[in-house]
Amino acid sequence: MKKTLRGVHAFVFALAVIAPLALSAGPWEPLFNGRDLSGWKQVNGTAPYTVVDGAIVGTTVPGSPNSFLATEKLYGDFILELEVMQDAPSNSGIQFRSECRASDGRVHGYQMEIDPTPRAWTGGIYDEARRGWFYTGSMNPAARDLYKLNQWNRVRIEAIGPSIRTWINGEPVAHVIDDMNARGFIALQIHSISKKKPEEAGRRVFWRNIRIQTTDLKPSPADSLFIRNTIVNNLAGAERAQGWKLLWDGRTTAGWRGAGKKAFPEKGWRIENGELVVQKSDGRESQNGGDIVTEAEYAAFEVALEFKLTKGANSGIKYYVTEKYVTKGSAIGLEFQLLDDANHPDAKLGAAGNRQLGSLYDLIPINRMPGSLGVKPRLGEWQHARIISRADGTVEHWLNGIKVVEYTRGSPLFMALVERSKYNKHEGFGLAKSGRILLQDHGDEVRFRSIKLREL
Structure with missing residues (x-):
């Protein structure tokens, strides 16, 4: 029946x-x-x-x-x-x-x-x-x-x-x-x-x-949900209302300079089609144009951007960069790792995958990523990165809509991880009250766009 x-x-x-x-x-x-x-x-x-x-x-x-x-x-x-x-x-x-x-x-x-x-x-x-x-x-x-x-x-x-x-x-x-x-x-x-x-x-x-x-449409009142805006270098009114701003305007170098420098690098970076491109050189850290940092410093913040890796590419998004550490390579800071895991040897170094895409570099590996379309990273396609760092010290890494890392700056676990990492020689690593956002030049071509930030 x-x-x-x-x-x-x-x-x-x-x-x-x-x-x-x-x-x-x-x-x-x-x-x-x-x-x-x-x-x-x-x-x-x-x-x-x-x-x-x-x-x-x-x-x-x-x-x-x-x-x-x-x-x-x-x-x-x-x-x-x-x-x-x-x-x-x-x-x-x-x-x-x-x-x-x-x-x-x-x-x-x-x-x-x-x-x-x-x-x-x-x-x-x-x-x-x-x-x-x-x-x-x-x-x-x-x-x-x-x-x-x-x-x-x-x-x-x-x-x-x-x-x-x-x-x-x-x-x-x-x-x-x-x-x-x-x-x-x-x-x-x-x-x-x-x-x-x-x-x-x-x-x-x-x-x-x-x-x-379909007529006389009245949108519902605004809410506090994170807004995923896929329109390149666009800042919608709803985003502005939440405090977001473009960290890069999509056309010029305004608001950015070379790490440890007074001006934007004269080589190694280019702007084309609304994309900020670190150019391929020899695959070494900060030896061509060098890293770039925001002119402003930020304490508690949320930053979001899109990036595209080329085959074998290595780069990173660093935060709480103070430039106080003397180094021949990239400026020191907490790092959201950007890496072609399948083709770069760094993916197999470190411990338990803590140098792979989305990880807190050399400290914390990512949680397992679903294989769904639009979530699983795909080489040569635009990916979405998001970092949330709150005033209470809690930090989150998000990759393509999935929270992949979560930790608390200054916690006993964080301090223990730093002590066994490559950063243990840098006193106070990761504990700065404020710092700059950095995009890394690691000698490989990587593209960035739609770079946004809001202070929390």
């Missing part, structure tokens, strides 16, 4: 305690009439979509690629609200500003993730079949428990200009600024299932009360 929503006892409780979205007065347009799939079409995959008790129901099937039920209309700026429920863990998502390309038959575009697995990245923003993750669930840990399996969950997506924001059950989850797609269809995804997990066949995702607003 075919099951319905009313026939699933686990859902009865959910229906009793989770009220449907109230279709309040305003310029809202329903995207689903509650009776049939008028206005929708399937654009990929073979997972079936049906209508049961006023909800669209998608069911996982073996042997199918990702399936999408898409709106026939295209949408640009909008506010979308709906409810979603799942009867068992299975990956899903809501596409928007998306397209289906004839060249490969795949759906490409922005997706709000639905992830009821222990990873719990629901509400994160993914670029389907293109660049991968923009905003992982790890970037907003407080939101990871918002989505409830076997219950109706309220979803809100605001796509206004390049700003994309998501909410789950009334709480903000992600904020991305990106301008690749300004218009496209909205689609409901049923993800493919692995041949190794046949038990995942037959799992269902339910959507209902789907409505959209």
